[in-house]
Amino acid sequence: MQIVSTIEELSQTDAQGAGGGEVLVPTMGAMHPGHADLIRLARERAGASGKVVVSIFVNPSQFNESTDFEHYPRDLDADCDFCQRLGVDIVFAPPPDVVYPPDEEVPVGELPAVATEPGLEDAYRPGHFAGVCRVVRRLFLLIKPEAAVFGEKDWQQLRVVGAMTDAEGLGVEIVPCPTAREPDGLAMSSRNRLLNTEARAAAAAIPQALEAANACPTAVAAQVAMLGVLARAGIEAEYAAIRDAETLDEVQPDAPCRALIAARVGGVRLIDNGPWAAALLAGD
Numbered sequence: 001m002q003i004v005s006t007i008e009e010l011s012q013t014d015a016q017g018a019g020g021g022e023v024l025v026p027t028m029g030a031m032h033p034g035h036a037d038l039i040r041l042a043r044e045r046a047g048a049s050g051k052v053v054v055s056i057f058v059n060p061s062q063f064n065e066s067t068d069f070e071h072y073p074r075d076l077d078a079d080c081d082f083c084q085r086l087g088v089d090i091v092f093a094p095p096p097d098v099v100y101p102p103d104e105e106v107p108v109g110e111l112p113a114v115a116t117e118p119g120l121e122d123a124y125r126p127g128h129f130a131g132v133c134r135v136v137r138r139l140f141l142l143i144k145p146e147a148a149v150f151g152e153k154d155w156q157q158l159r160v161v162g163a164m165t166d167a168e169g170l171g172v173e174i175v176p177c178p179t180a181r182e183p184d185g186l187a188m189s190s191r192n193r194l195l196n197t198e199a200r201a202a203a204a205a206i207p208q209a210l211e212a213a214n215a216c217p218t219a220v221a222a223q224v225a226m227l228g229v230l231a232r233a234g235i236e237a238e239y240a241a242i243r244d245a246e247t248l249d250e251v252q253p254d255a256p257c258r259a260l261i262a263a264r265v266g267g268v269r270l271i272d273n274g275p276w277a278a279a280l281l282a283g284d
């Protein structure tokens with residue numbers, strides 16, 4: 001496995017860029033089994049001849065709170081060992097001035113509607129998707145992968161990256177990876193390690209709320225049910241919503257829907273989502 005941190009080093013790796021069959025897994029490190037699922041999927045997609053490239057970069061431009069950025073867990077040595085064990089070919093772990101050279105403008109491009117309209121992550125983390133689009137676009141242009149794997153755990157991000165890639169014709173296939181969960185259902189996240197014992201126990205109410213939503217026949221009832229489950233665990237949600245799975249606009253009849261939750265638990269912001277099928281059953 002090659003570990004590189006500059007553009008020059010990257011260009012000297014076995015990665016061949018456009019047409020070379022690279023599959024990129026963009027991460028912010030602090031690896032957990034959810035990242036392992038992404039890497040395995042990338043390996044499958046890359047086949048025997050393509051390379052799996054994992055980028056590890058805690059992207060300052062996507063944090064809207066400086067304390068969140070400062071406290072974000074970082075452990076590059078452990079992350080590289082993790083990647084090595086999973087058969088990753090190249091780890092690209094650049095410092096901020098390689099991604100954002102002081103003398104070079106790194107453009108964001110035009111943000112797709114799903115990055116600005118839904119009133120979900122876009123409303124609660126202003127500037128977040130501009131930062132995500134900036135860094136993903138930059139990584140795509142530097143690495144020129146054939147495909148890139150993103151987790152369904154960050155559903156709005158997955159839709160935003162897909163819409164941006166389509167709109168700009170970046171020519172990268174976006175491969176979604178299902179959410180990896182702890183035995184009690186909590187979605188795995190680098191942020192889970194910031195939870196104290198009490199908050200960790202309460203956080204299990206988030207997947208329970210998603211499950212409760214699925215037992216409800218209408219979007220309104222599902223929202224009430226989610227808020228109820230969260231409140232009983234002492235969790236106040238930022239949002240608990242049922243939306244069109246693609247656009248994240250209001251629910252459309254006969255279109256796939258998604259239940260999405262964001263909440264602060266013991267001071268740690270957690271997000272999760274799952275398919276919501278009730279609308280299809282009840283014609284909501």
Ligand code: AMP
Pocket residue numbers: 026027028029034035037038149150151152153154177178179180181187188189190
């Ligand atoms: P992060 O390092 O948290 O920025 O995440 C890097 C990638 O891993 C993103 O595409 C996330 O959506 C994905 N990811 C994070 N948590 C999970 C999880 N529990 N299951 C699957 N993918 C995940």
